[in-house]
Amino acid sequence: MAITIHKRKTTLRRELFKYLISLGVSCLIIFGLYLATTSLAIKAGWVLPANYNEQLIKQGKHVIQVAAWINEDMLPSGSKYVVLSKQDRAPLYGNMDDTEIKLASQIVNGQSPAYYGQKVYTLIERKNDYCILQSDLRPQFSSPYLRAHLPNYELTGIILLIVTIIVVSFAITTIFANRFRNSLKALTRITHHIQNQDLDFTEKKSGIQEFDDVAQSLIEMRDALKQSLENQWKTEKTKQEQIAALAHDIKIPVTIIKGNAELLSLSEQDEKQQMYTNYILGAGEKIEQHVRMLILMSKTESRLTLSKEEVPLSEWIEEVLSNTRAYAGCKDISIQQQIECSEASVYLDPQLLHRALMNIIANALDHTPEGASMELEIHCKCQQLSIIITDRGPGFTAEALEKATELFYRGDKSRTTSGHYGMGLTFAEYVIKLHRGTLQLQNDLITGGGRVTVSLPVVAKGDHVKMG
Known part of the structure; x- marks a missing residue:
């Protein structure tokens, strides 16, 4: 980072000394001018001597x-x-x-x-x-009019003297305060840059030793943070490349297995052989799904971008509800929905956001026991779309609340057969962040089940209506 270096550098102690000297000299000059003005006024006959x-x-x-x-x-x-x-x-x-x-x-x-x-x-x-x-x-005005309408000259002069000293002191204090404020603003700007992870910035030195020392410490912290983030980025990129390469390598034998299993299914088989062939085909299909998810997640950080378009909100919500009912159709689970939105169009990526939301809904349905219900609430108010999914399962553990959105995290390691490999919530959170939204995990205080809240800023127009 390039820094402009001032030739002269001062300290807070020296600046305070300058401030006090400036005030003292200014007061002496004002007092001298007061005496000189009085002397000239007496000589000119405007003021009578004491x-x-x-x-x-x-x-x-x-x-x-x-x-x-x-x-x-x-x-x-x-x-x-x-x-x-x-x-x-x-x-x-x-x-x-x-x-x-x-x-x-x-x-x-x-x-x-x-x-x-x-x-x-x-x-x-x-x-x-x-x-x-x-x-x-005491001195007095020579003009009878001034003597009648103003206090005596001495009191009037003292009042003007005090007012002048106050004004000049305020001006000097303001000058020094503005310099200190500008130095503090430079520190504030540095901290804001670091807070927003904008690590390629240039900031001038203030010329005051103490402020520059603090700024230098912040810059050194910035450099260390930048190096750490670059190392982390390289590590993540290497890991993504390895995951992508592994996923592509897995696709080839999976394709061979599926192709041979399909050929077997076309041949004449007894009931038991057909059952085993279907097992192979089903397992191959699941492996393909997970490989596709792995490839997608490996591309997410670098290539996945939004393709926003104007989408009728009610139609998009209806599609989500339809897919939710279809997913829950094979289980004895009821969907309790509360939809409160507008008939307007909003700008979002319908495909990506739909997939992200269905990952969350599918996770909630999988954790809801038979005979129970899952609650789905959708609200759109003040250009804010809120989606709340609440299941009747055991809820999130303390560890899951902290790590559920991490790649490959699974709260229950024994549930591999249910298709949960810790990628759905990771993908969902990334898509929601691309929409500048938030994903919040918590446990419902009433049901004890998991509660996921998605909040998205949207641009919408239209009258407020209720659906559902």
Whole structure:
């Protein structure tokens, strides 16, 4: 398998370090841009500096000192004030609350700094009282409209800063996550190829050491599996060729035996001789049947192909039922049928599927005792054809449930005279798989007999009707 090798290879540890560095550098760049933007906005006059109100108060200090009465119109926007008596520090008037007035009194007494949090207190001594002014120590929009409709500039900037960091962090995380996801997808594709036995595939390396190590392990497992399957295929092919050669070799003496037995049957014989001749002819016919089956099974893996055609479903089912009744005619066995299908036509190989199904039915009839019944159910719903055959025999053994479809497997080794040589279910399963269907073996919970379920996908059209 050809693999494209990257010149540079990294590790998960290095990628994680890159991720953390990228996040850190991005946050620093964003914070730097925030500071630069704030500085440019202040220089351009779009944003007022943090001490802007303090400077305005200092500039208008003389006006406040000589004014007979102080009001809010004399102060910068957003500022508060309180006027305290010089004698007892009692508040005379102003717009500060009690907590702020208490802090203002402490400032007059020299007990508190002029800067308190993000607020600055300016003390102005007048002739008969003290005026303490409070103003915000933070940047603000120069536009009255923005000041009225947005939070202060500092809070607005922090919100934008956080949002930008979140967006950039998400983008960086997505970039790194996509790279890891693509590497994991490559591993997933390899496992899917192996799972589907598609062993001739090419996959690029991700460039990340840990992922490539896992991919290499999977590829080595693929190669080992491929070698094992090739060896198994060669062994199976050799076995099939040997079976085919043996079957052809057997045909010649069987033909000679049958031909001589037929000549004997034409000659004048007594009753006992005629009986022995018929035995020879019957045994020869069975041997020929098994030889034909052997030859067919030897061709199955390499040459047997489907020849699908449009088949009226009801007619095909009726032919199956007719052959089933004919096979069961020589025994005291009743056929209980439940047919629920459509009058439509379906696409399948009628001859191959008929032979496969009759192998299963014949097996069920052979295992059903005299005086009992065999159940045959056929359903066709949602483009799925289901065929269920249930006998009243002893059921499948645990070994048979596992190996019944293997070539030459026979659950009862003493039943050679019944014509079961372990090829019928093998052939049936192969034909069903060619139709992309499934064959399931189990024991019926009610009767205890064997239950075989065949499921086939079909393409059908027509109204739903009941037959039977």
